[in-house]
Amino acid sequence: MAFTRDTPTPGVRQRTRLSPAWGFVAPFTVMFLAFYLAPIAYALVDSLFATKSSGLGFGPPQRVFVFLRNYTDALSSPAFQASLGRLFLFCIIEVPLMVATATVLALLLETGKALWPRFFRVVYFMPYGVPGVIATLLWGFLYIPATSPVLQGLKAIGIGLVPLSSTNVLFAIANISLWLYAGYNMIILTAALQSIPTEIYEAARIDGAGEWKLIWLIKLPLIRGSIVLVTLFTVIGTLQLFVEPLVLSPLTTAISSDFTPNMAAYANAFTKNNSSVAAAMAVIVAIIAFAMSYIFLRIVNSKGRQAW
Amino acid sequence: MVTRSTHPGRSWTWSRIGTTSALLVAAVYFLLPIAWVVIAATKSPGDLFGTNGLWLSDTPQLLHNLQRLFTENNSAFVTWVANSVLYSGLGAFVATLLSTACGYGIAKYSFLGKEKLFALILAGVMVPATVIALPLYFLLNTVDLVGTRLSVLLPSMVSPFGVYLARIHSATVPDEVIEAARLDGAGEGRIFALVAAPMMIPAMVTIFLFQFVTIWNNYLLPLVMLSSEKTFPVTLGLTLWNSQTQRDPYFYTLVVTGSAVSMVVLVGLMMGLQRFWKAGMTTGATKG
Numbered sequence: 001m002a003f004t005r006d007t008p009t010p011g012v013r014q015r016t017r018l019s020p021a022w023g024f025v026a027p028f029t030v031m032f033l034a035f036y037l038a039p040i041a042y043a044l045v046d047s048l049f050a051t052k053s054s055g056l057g058f059g060p061p062q063r064v065f066v067f068l069r070n071y072t073d074a075l076s077s078p079a080f081q082a083s084l085g086r087l088f089l090f091c092i093i094e095v096p097l098m099v100a101t102a103t104v105l106a107l108l109l110e111t112g113k114a115l116w117p118r119f120f121r122v123v124y125f126m127p128y129g130v131p132g133v134i135a136t137l138l139w140g141f142l143y144i145p146a147t148s149p150v151l152q153g154l155k156a157i158g159i160g161l162v163p164l165s166s167t168n169v170l171f172a173i174a175n176i177s178l179w180l181y182a183g184y185n186m187i188i189l190t191a192a193l194q195s196i197p198t199e200i201y202e203a204a205r206i207d208g209a210g211e212w213k214l215i216w217l218i219k220l221p222l223i224r225g226s227i228v229l230v231t232l233f234t235v236i237g238t239l240q241l242f243v244e245p246l247v248l249s250p251l252t253t254a255i256s257s258d259f260t261p262n263m264a265a266y267a268n269a270f271t272k273n274n275s276s277v278a279a280a281m282a283v284i285v286a287i288i289a290f291a292m293s294y295i296f297l298r299i300v301n302s303k304g305r306q307a308w
Numbered sequence: 309m310v311t312r313s314t315h316p317g318r319s320w321t322w323s324r325i326g327t328t329s330a331l332l333v334a335a336v337y338f339l340l341p342i343a344w345v346v347i348a349a350t351k352s353p354g355d356l357f358g359t360n361g362l363w364l365s366d367t368p369q370l371l372h373n374l375q376r377l378f379t380e381n382n383s384a385f386v387t388w389v390a391n392s393v394l395y396s397g398l399g400a401f402v403a404t405l406l407s408t409a410c411g412y413g414i415a416k417y418s419f420l421g422k423e424k425l426f427a428l429i430l431a432g433v434m435v436p437a438t439v440i441a442l443p444l445y446f447l448l449n450t451v452d453l454v455g456t457r458l459s460v461l462l463p464s465m466v467s468p469f470g471v472y473l474a475r476i477h478s479a480t481v482p483d484e485v486i487e488a489a490r491l492d493g494a495g496e497g498r499i500f501a502l503v504a505a506p507m508m509i510p511a512m513v514t515i516f517l518f519q520f521v522t523i524w525n526n527y528l529l530p531l532v533m534l535s536s537e538k539t540f541p542v543t544l545g546l547t548l549w550n551s552q553t554q555r556d557p558y559f560y561t562l563v564v565t566g567s568a569v570s571m572v573v574l575v576g577l578m579m580g581l582q583r584f585w586k587a588g589m590t591t592g593a594t595k596g
Contacts, residue, residue: 046443138341
């Protein structure tokens with residue numbers, strides 16, 4: 001090994017000059033600063049101010065520093081509290097449903113017992129290419145008795161399901177997310193399953209392990225890292241809930257304009273012209289996302305070996 | 309004696325029938341909306357609401373629907389598709405170049421603050437998109453970019469996940485090759501462009517695909533930024549038509565046909581490039 005990276009080659013690494021790495025790193029970093037970090041910084045600052053119309057309504061409105069009042073206002077508003085509650089409920093429905101479905105599909109496909117595994121893999125992955133808006137428009141038609149063959153079929157056998165009623169609407173939305181992303185998550189998990197060396201299975205079979213034991217004692221523990229990853233991305237995705245309820249809202253009275261925190265932020269920014277409250281709400285969602293990711297990773301990492 | 313025990317080609321067993329049936333049920337679930345929309349695209353508005361959703365009507369009119377889809381409203385749909393192709397194609401192309409260079413720079417050089425920068429970029433993957441889109445509107449408003457195509461294009465050129473993938477895939481470029489090129493007198497930029505980048509093409513295709521689909525499927529950013537129909541991508545255009553169904557029921561058929569067409573195009577693209585997806589997700593699944 002004549003030229004490894006740590007060999008001090010003269011002329012390559014001079015401490016005084018700017019590292020040539022910045023030529024590669026700088027273009028992305030500048031764009032990242034402008035379109036990721038700057039908006040976040042802007043939201044953080046904006047959320048600490050409020051717009052006050054001056055005195056008698058003459059003259060330009062003033063920006064006043066109000067510190068955390070936008071946050072306390074948002075958090076004490078019953079409508080925003082309700083939207084946060086709905087979001088947590090949605091998380092509790094969606095995350096286990098998604099992770100379980102993706103894991104079961106991946107395990108079934110990788111048993112080597114199924115016919116046409118490639119066909120199934122392609123079919124399950126297909127919805128990932130469908131924009132969330134279009135998927136929601138489609139499922140919207142399937143949630144209305146006039147156009148839904150499913151509801152018509154259920155009615156024929158005496159089941160009157162109303163997917164968009166206020167009790168069912170969260171499940172109706174969870175179904176759309178499941179349909180969109182279960183196949184994508186399944187592919188991540190099948191990739192992890194395929195990276196397990198087959199010798200391990202053979203050794204286990206010699207020891208007399210059946211298919212169930214293989215799953216519980218070998219496959220699931222070995223793809224734990226990928227399951228953690230899928231769970232994490234699903235949690236972050238569910239916290240952003242916006243498009244599906246927004247597009248479904250004309251079809252049902254069960255979805256208000258502040259159904260989720262993101263919808264409330266959007267309404268504040270563009271229909272109520274209150275960007276500071278909108279910023280505070282957006283920051284609250286981000287903090288929840290970070291807190292939940294952190295807590296989740298702490299929990300999985302404290303049990304046994306580090307997953308991430 | 310235990311032989312290799314993956315058993316494709318073995319006789320029918322109960323576990324084989326059971327596994328395949330379960331997968332078939334799931335396949336029906338995933339195919340149902342797609343089958344519905346393709347069938348619905350052949351129907352008139354009356355038949356859409358009056359006939360069985362999973363069966364053709366007596367008077368299919370797919371060609372008529374397609375013709376109206378492409379001509380309605382001064383060919384608005386064609387403009388929207390072109391816009392989507394522009395946003396996704398150009399956005400993903402630049403994003404691929406930027407993140408490949410950045411990931412390569414982080415992988416192959418040591419410099420001050422390198423790991424901190426990478427951690428910051430990774431944190432960017434975790435930030436909800438809505439948290440960025442709303443303030444970005446107000447920021448771009450101050451520089452008069454809101455409403456222009458650039459307001460959607462520029463933010464689409466940043467892919468933190470792409471940097472992550474590029475850093476991992478830079479391992480396919482051996483350090484020895486880079487050192488050899490240096491000894492031959494090549495500059496750092498030349499080495500990247502002529503030696504490293506060609507070796508990273510599979511990774512670059514993966515990054516491009518991920519970003520392409522992300523931009524194509526994005527709804528919030530164009531919704532926030534754009535107001536003129538001429539600049540809309542397909543997603544925004546179809547929801548605009550969807551909001552006009554009260555005025556004229558024919559818009560139901562236009563929305564359904566438009567959804568079917570844009571779905572067929574993108575799903576076709578994804579299927580055609582399947583092996584690149586898998587490459588990307590395998591690395592995404594292993595430890596960084």
